[in-house]
Amino acid sequence: MESSHIAHDVARVLNSTQKDSPGKVQLYVFDEAVTGREDRASINKETLSPAQLEVVALEVALNAAALIRRRRAELADEHGHVGVLGTKTSDVDPVTEVDQASEKLIREQLVERVPGSRVLGEESGLSDGDCAGDGAGGEVLWIVDPIDGTVNFLYGVPAYAVSIAAVVDGQPVAGVVVDVKAGEAYVAHAGGPARRLSGAGSAGEGGEEVLRVVPAQAEASLGRALVATGFSYVAEDRRRQAERLTRLLPRVRDIRRIGSAALDLCRVASGEVDAYFEHGLGPWDHAAGALIAARAGAIVAAPDYDVMKEEKALVMAVKPGVAVELAGLLAD
Template identity: 50%
Template structure:
């Protein structure tokens, strides 16, 4: 059965907006009650999950099941339902939970849709700002804020030395040491580094030309599924480990404006960032020099 990617895009946008409204409302209520805390942890003691993460995923899963029964769903908070339609949803109810807890206005609901193994549509919505990024395969990417919608274009950067680069760090202290070593090779070769705390929004920043490139190890499909499509549809070049990859494998996700992709990729290789972190030898100070 043929699937209309624009219909999927609209559905992603609607559900992501609904979930973002829930996240914003529940955060305000918990903060007012002095109860804005982590309810548990995931990959490490500093990787939190909150009741709002779980409530957001519950809303998203419920909406998908109601509107498209039979579709598969993969969610960060444990949802893993097999597809009988060839369509699978990959969702992150709050990407950037630490920012959410601290009140840093840079976290997002991320919803991507895969049809027959290929990204077809996606939406990323920031509850704190109201920004809604969307894309459909072959149809471009847009940013909607209020009543204004603009088409997204990756930057026209052509020199890595003048690139503003976004990145992120693992919750594993061992991996952070490797990432710090990689950064010492990357930072001198670019304009500057930004670490904002949400992979989904970092990819959208590439799409919007707010940064010229992005790289990070150990992200999960729910972190990058929607953002990867949005960045790609803006004209950026995107690499990710796969839509069924395990972030624990330490694979690289990267995106860059088309005019710098080749040189940026070469820089990452020289820095030792091309290999998964668990295979990386960046603790050797000679690597990447």
């Protein structure tokens, strides 16, 4: 079955209960074909193509990753742990001064490089920038997670990332996720291939690997799929997620919980996992990684970028061959 037909079936399954559940968030399902338009460019102040926006995002994300590495080395105690500055959604949802410093650097550099653009960041919300007005056609909205996987960062678990996506007219056109510890970057733009860049200290200086998911016909069933997921920091949400996982676990090969949504989405693109899903992400968690997964050939489902964590919406990226089956299990 062609990817576009699979995406249509996934959308039908995930959104079929809309009329019976008025509070349910409508999900946008997209794939490689939907993200194939290279003409979705920024026309605010200066015309920039998706490829150029990817270059900007990569440069800034690498700068932020260097800051994070430096500050972690300065702040870590004798056990390799970094202190918490405050909390967000619950007492176990931390923020550090490095999160804030990283977002400040990213905001300043993005607006400097693309005047007129705005930034939606996890720590500071939406900035006005110097654009003429909200929602102007062709305006670039940068969606930023300064450290995705903050708990991993706190403990020294090597799975945390900088995530930057460029959205134009409501559509993702460029995405970059930098794995800070590994020194790798996952990148993609509308119409271009998903790639993994590696290098010593700067992901742009080393090798480049084009990422493709395994073709649908090579997959037998969901029962052979390795599935990644994540959990909320809110206790009641975790209880519901655990119930859903209990139903899913007997139907798949195994489950992985790595602790960074952005990196999980990129691992679907690279083939390190077959699928990823999570309910209750913010747009900064999924905007860049979802585009990278789609450009690698995955089927992706996500809400619009104004849907926040509180809506408990599903984000999913999955290889085409098991997409409909997984969607059916997650549709409730």
